Amino acid sequence: MALKLNTSLAGQTLKNPLMTASGTSGHSTLLSNYFPLEKLGAFVTKGVSSNAKIGNKPPRICETPSGLINCIGLENPGIKFFIDNYLPQFPSETLPLIVNFFGNSVDTYIKAAASLGQIEEIFALELNISCPNVQKGGILFGSDPIAAGDLVEKCIKATQGKPVFVKLSPAFSNFLETANQVMQAGAAGLTCFNTYPATDIDIQSKSFKLSLGKGGLSGPAILPLSLLKLHEIHTHFPEVELIASGGVNTAEDIIKYILAGANAVQLGTSILINPTSPIVLLDSLKNLCLKMGINNLMNLKGKVKG
Amino acid sequence: MNKLKPNFFSAPILSNQKIGKNYFCLKVKTPQNIDQVEPGQFAMLRGKWNYDPLLPRPLSIARAEKFQLDFIYEVRGRGTHLLSLMQPPREIEILAPLGNSFPPPENSLPLLLAGGIGFPPLYFYQQKYGGKLLAGFQTNPELDLFSDKIIATDDGSLGFKGNVLQLLESCTEINNYSTIMACGPRIMLKQLKNRCSPLQCNLFLSLEEKMACGTGLCHGCAVKSRQNDYFKICTDGPIFKSSDVNLEE
């Protein structure tokens, strides 16, 4: 029997569960230097906002054991530039495109959602709530479940029907309540999760290794943490469509996330280490499925025992 | 020029030998002919170890001929240490060629100024096109690549005692050069930029920053532009006209 790798999100079939993670494949089709992007289940762009952002001062990255901390600062050319220059590069007929977006106030989020919501070539939006609200003293939207729910409801209204996946922050112990609020607000599903707040210090210069003093940790180091939280969300909200993000580097990692309840799996840091990693992992996923006697990958969703 | 597209490949190690105090030369076999690689371009390299170190390391290409790439590197931390232990017949993952390159000479040959482990791309340039190379080190690098006359050491253990800019002032007339190319620590590049700003010369700098991907995906390798936004060193550079970048940030 032919191996079925396809999955579905917001009513659309994806040919396989692999997608890029926002911020690790740019705003454009640079990655197509390394493989045909249509091989992916979906492509998630780096975050965009209404106004361009130049990003943080260097140094913006540092390496930790099996991890990468970044404080890129959401550098992006602004939504208008993105729509005019980068969006047309994508083969949107054959590759579902998910555009990640953010703001620094409720109004800028809504403005971004409204501009992107009109674009037919975009399959879905991914709303990054791990951002500070400048109108509320810099408190992170993702830290307050009620504020997050309210924000998501307003953005969804502005998109006029485009599916919105909400990308949760793993940094807050109330993430289950946030998941609940944003799903009630009408989100199509959840991306679990963004990076973990982290830092590193250079003992010679006695200074932080990153210009901001801290950043977000990604890579293999975070996989066990995000795997646990994703499973907790799946246990509480078994009907909710989940996109896993955090530390995936092997076909085994993909299967773990699906067993824990994911419908799809993003590759982030692994693409930075090897830009061909999506097709390498797709091949090894096929081989692993054959070896494990799996005919339909999505039959494993949420099937972890005990 | 017909620029080669970057390619990710597993490269068999031909040799990886100590060539100086803390310096190694790694030679690898490539799956495609890389004659078109230009001095200044670089590669991301990673041994096939598990997750630590996680990221590939950027190294300049020190020579490219037919199906062979050479790198010269200094052991600085864990990544370059592990790299120095790898011997044939092991293979190494390489993403190359990356970035832009120093411009080929037009009317006259350039002055090439290297600080520390900044010399490999300039050495490549000199071998390919010529030019006057001066190289500064903290201490005698024990390399067999250069004549003592073009070396400066901070401690005076070899060649001129002082830094490479002081050597330059002592042995040649900077005004004789319409083009200067340099690679080295940021502090040296800043001093050189200041020194050259009243002059008429074209100054090209090879910049370094921590890199995760080397290929424009992560936006990790930022340097401030004259317009006050950021360039990505890996794809907009690593070679910049000095007037295009703001090194003061």
Ligand SMILES: Cc1cc2nc3c(=O)[nH]c(=O)nc-3n(C[C@H](O)[C@H](O)[C@H](O)COP(=O)(O)OP(=O)(O)OC[C@H]3O[C@@H](n4cnc5c(N)ncnc54)[C@H](O)[C@@H]3O)c2cc1C
């Ligand atoms: C475009 C480019 C070309 C380079 N070419 C060469 C080359 O031809 N030969 C060579 O020996 N080195 C070169 N480097 C520097 C080299 O990448 C670093 O020395 C190396 O990554 C250190 O890795 P590590 O794990 O051994 O050290 P780590 O443990 O990561 O760090 C040790 C020290 O090296 C510094 N360092 C780490 N990464 C970089 C980096 N990307 N750039 C500069 N310093 C860094 C750290 O700040 C620290 O002081 C180049 C860097 C760039 C960006």
Ligand SMILES: Cc1cc2nc3c(=O)[nH]c(=O)nc-3n(C[C@H](O)[C@H](O)[C@H](O)COP(=O)(O)O)c2cc1C
């Ligand atoms: C360099 C870098 C930039 C990122 N930029 C964004 C971004 O713009 N928006 C966002 O929602 N997440 C961003 N992320 C988070 C990733 O999308 C992903 O959720 C996280 O890195 C965990 O997955 P990984 O371990 O596979 O990398 C970024 C991560 C990295 C490493």
Ligand code: FES
């Ligand atoms: S190192 Fe990733 S963009 Fe330059």
